[in-house]
Amino acid sequence: MKVGIVGAGLVGATAAYALTLRGSCSEIVLTDVDGERARAEAQDVAHAAPVSHGARVTSGDPDELRGSAVVIVAAGANQKPGESRLDLLQKNAAIFRDLMGQVTAAAPGATLLIATNPVDVLTGLSAELAPGQPVIGSGTVLDSARFRHLVAARAGVDATHVHGYVLGEHGDSAVVAWSTAAVAGLPVAEFMAARGLPWTPEIRAQIEADTRGAAGQIIAGKRATYYGIGAALARIAERILDDRRAVLTVSAPTPEFGTSLSLPRVLGRAGVLDTIVPALTEEERAALGRSAGILREAAAALNAEPQP
Ligand SMILES: NC(=O)C1=CN([C@@H]2O[C@H](COP(=O)(O)OP(=O)(O)OC[C@H]3O[C@@H](n4cnc5c(N)ncnc54)[C@H](O)[C@@H]3O)[C@@H](O)[C@H]2O)C=CC1
Numbered sequence: 078m079k080v081g082i083v084g085a086g087l088v089g090a091t092a093a094y095a096l097t098l099r100g101s102c103s104e105i106v107l108t109d110v111d112g113e114r115a116r117a118e119a120q121d122v123a124h125a126a127p128v129s130h131g132a133r134v135t136s137g138d139p140d141e142l143r144g145s146a147v148v149i150v151a152a153g154a155n156q157k158p159g160e161s162r163l164d165l166l167q168k169n170a171a172i173f174r175d176l177m178g179q180v181t182a183a184a185p186g187a188t189l190l191i192a193t194n195p196v197d198v199l200t201g202l203s204a205e206l207a208p209g210q211p212v213i214g215s216g217t218v219l220d221s222a223r224f225r226h227l228v229a230a231r232a233g234v235d236a237t238h239v240h241g242y243v244l245g246e247h248g249d250s251a252v253v254a255w256s257t258a259a260v261a262g263l264p265v266a267e268f269m270a271a272r273g274l275p276w277t278p279e280i281r282a283q284i285e286a287d288t289r290g291a292a293g294q295i296i297a298g299k300r301a302t303y304y305g306i307g308a309a310l311a312r313i314a315e316r317i318l319d320d321r322r323a324v325l326t327v328s329a330p331t332p333e334f335g336t337s338l339s340l341p342r343v344l345g346r347a348g349v350l351d352t353i354v355p356a357l358t359e360e361e362r363a364a365l366g367r368s369a370g371i372l373r374e375a376a377a378a379l380n381a382e383p384q385p
């Protein structure tokens with residue numbers, strides 16, 4: 078089971094490290110326009126293999142992606158403090174137009190797993206640039222993890238026992254779908270009330286703000302985020318490799334919304350096998366519609382740009 082990674086920067090290299098520590102695959106190849114960086118990152122991660130699960134970790138030209146079952150794409154610029162993900166669109170779209178031909182030529186059978194921001198619009202663009210190949214974006218898998226972490230901290234339980242989805246854009250319009258949230262199978266308010274734990278509209282609003290604002294807070298403090306997304310990418314990739322039918326909020330082209338966005342989706346070797354539309358409140362449905370509108374506008378603005 079081979080995973081290719083395009084873009085051996087902070088996100089790509091951390092994904093390689095997470096794949097290695099989790100034993101997600103037997104082979105990882107890192108590629109980057111900065112070949113020296115890719116080589117050094119592969120060498121460093123390879124030294125974790127003998128003390129974890131023994132994967133073969135190498136670097137090389139895009140040609141070396143051949144035989145990959147999944148190719149993670151994390152190439153491109155990241156946000157500077159104060160920048161939004163959508164601010165990265167033009168420059169990262171140009172990088173994708175440049176690299177996608179090499180990726181599809183080398184690994185025509187791979188599922189493409191996009192991480193570069195703005196991930197929803199670039200997932201849609203990648204699906205156009207790689208017709209016939211399964212393409213998904215990491216979407217709101219990371220946001221859903223952040224949401225679960227924040228609820229778990231309030232509830233005083235392990236985050237793996239908190240359920241809940243963030244939907245729509247991986248970005249400022251992400252929709253925190255409280256109606257999907259549960260702690261140990263109970264609606265959050267019920268769980269909190271039964272234990273006399275504080276649960277107010279202000280606390281809910283703070284959790285929503287912290288879920289949406291997490292990337293900004295981390296970027297302000299250390300210039301980039303990579304551990305959360307590295308683990309999320311490894312999890313998504315291994316669920317695809319295992320054909321596990323896991324349900325994750327990945328981004329994918331969604332005709333009903335006219336854009337790529339995140340909804341809970343069943344994942345297998347062929348990529349997205351099914352999409353689940355949760356029973357949302359009217360307010361959540363409206364927020365999801367607004368989020369989709371923002372993404373449609375961004376994609377339209379990209380298509381309106383003259384191509385070199
Ligand atoms: N989807 C998500 O949840 C998250 C997405 N990101 C995004 O991931 C992307 C990468 O972020 P970082 O790793 O922090 O940036 P970075 O600057 O550390 O790494 C980017 C790498 O891409 C490489 N690159 C540029 N053009 C390339 C090309 N044509 N072919 C191959 N490699 C190329 C660069 O040489 C560099 O090594 C950014 O767009 C960032 O916003 C970051 C965190 C979370």
Ligand SMILES: CC(=O)C(=O)O
Nearest residue numbers: 162194219292302306
């Ligand atoms: C940077 C980014 O997209 C994130 O950490 O959510």
